[in-house]
Amino acid sequence: MNLPELIGFSSSLLIGVSLGLIGGGGSILTLPVLVYLLGIDPTLSTSYSLFIVGVTSLVGALDYIRKGLVDYKAAAIFVVPSLLAVYFTRSFLLPAIPVHIELFAGFAVSRKIAIMVFFAIFMLAAAFSMIRDAKPEKEAASSELCYNALVLAAGGIVIGLITGIVGAGGGFLIIPTLVLLAKIPMKTAVGTSLLIIAIKSLVGFTGDDIDINVDWKFLLVFSSLSVMGIFLGTYLSGYVRAALLKRIFGWTIFVMSIGIMVRELLLDTRN
Numbered sequence: 001m002n003l004p005e006l007i008g009f010s011s012s013l014l015i016g017v018s019l020g021l022i023g024g025g026g027s028i029l030t031l032p033v034l035v036y037l038l039g040i041d042p043t044l045s046t047s048y049s050l051f052i053v054g055v056t057s058l059v060g061a062l063d064y065i066r067k068g069l070v071d072y073k074a075a076a077i078f079v080v081p082s083l084l085a086v087y088f089t090r091s092f093l094l095p096a097i098p099v100h101i102e103l104f105a106g107f108a109v110s111r112k113i114a115i116m117v118f119f120a121i122f123m124l125a126a127a128f129s130m131i132r133d134a135k136p137e138k139e140a141a142s143s144e145l146c147y148n149a150l151v152l153a154a155g156g157i158v159i160g161l162i163t164g165i166v167g168a169g170g171g172f173l174i175i176p177t178l179v180l181l182a183k184i185p186m187k188t189a190v191g192t193s194l195l196i197i198a199i200k201s202l203v204g205f206t207g208d209d210i211d212i213n214v215d216w217k218f219l220l221v222f223s224s225l226s227v228m229g230i231f232l233g234t235y236l237s238g239y240v241r242a243a244l245l246k247r248i249f250g251w252t253i254f255v256m257s258i259g260i261m262v263r264e265l266l267l268d269t270r271n
Contacts, residue, residue: 008037012225013232016056018249019171019194020233021240026226027053027197028123028253031166032260035116042115043094044213046166047205050090051219054201056226057194063234064191071192074182077149078174079196082156082163086204089164113264119166120264123257129176131250151181164204171197 001009011033015026030052034045064070097115102108109117155177159170171193178189 004037004039008033009222009225011037012052012222013229015052016226016229016231017233017236018229019053019056019060019226020230020235021237022190022249026056026230027171027201028126031116031119032256042112046094046115047214048219048222049166050163050201050205052223052226054198054205055223056230057201058198059227060230060234061191061194061198064188064194067191069188069191070195071178071182071184071188074152074178074184075192075195075199077152078156078177079199080156081153082160082196082200083203085157085160086164086200089161090204093161094165115166116260116264120257120260122162122166123253123260126173127250127254127257129173129250131247131254148181152177155181160200163200 011029015029015033017026018029019026027049030049031042031045034040034048035042040048061070097111099111100108101111101114155173159173159177162173163170174193174196175186175189178184178192179186184192
């Protein structure tokens with residue numbers, strides 16, 4: 001095992017730790033790890049990411065379910081349109097993206113570069129969200145819970161499209177939606193988000209072409225390490241301030257997203 005592979009497998013623990021600590025961020029790390037450290041094709045990596053994130057989030061969600069920190073009504077309102085969007089994207093939209101995409105004035109990019117640049121933009125949005133919201137959360141009283149079903153459903157569609165394209169669960173978009181629109185307390189929003197991510201990621205994975213060369217041994221090993229990480233992250237969450245962690249992680253993701261865009265666009269101009 002060479003150094004990039006060693007770092008890549010070690011990063012699987014960090015993916016789970018992030019999900020366990022702050023209910024998101026693991027999916028942001030998965031695609032760059034698979035593509036840049038383990039050398040897996042970006043399109044196949046989005047499928048692998050859906051499986052890894054789905055399994056890890058499901059394990060985390062089960063712990064929140066045991067503690068009674070999941071809002072099933074909000075999850076149902078959000079997840080149904082999100083599932084439809086993920087399935088449509090993985091089954092029809094993603095395969096329809098041409099190998100080379102013509103943009104303007106004869107400038108074209110490959111599908112690989114387009115996926116990674118789109119993912120970098122998604123990372124930027126997540127980074128700004130984390131940095132801006134890196135402050136202590138105020139819990140909402142359960143009596144204030146209410147649901148705008150249309151808005152939650154619309155959010156599910158948008159995040160489902162993003163999940164389908166880049167294989168990221170979108171936890172940093174789901175959690176603010178649940179907290180701001182459904183008035184769900186932060187801890188319950190994290191548990192609900194993990195359940196939503198698990199369902200739509202795993203369904204998105206099953207919607208992929210089953211004939212692709214899936215390395216199940218690799219997937220199970222990587223996912224097992226990520227699951228170990230989420231247990232560690234859940235344990236550490238009682239000792240680490242979420243606000244500080246969000247800020248640090250947000251700036252890390254910001255730097256990574258800039259690096260991905262520079263790398264991909266420079267590679268494109270060279271080719």
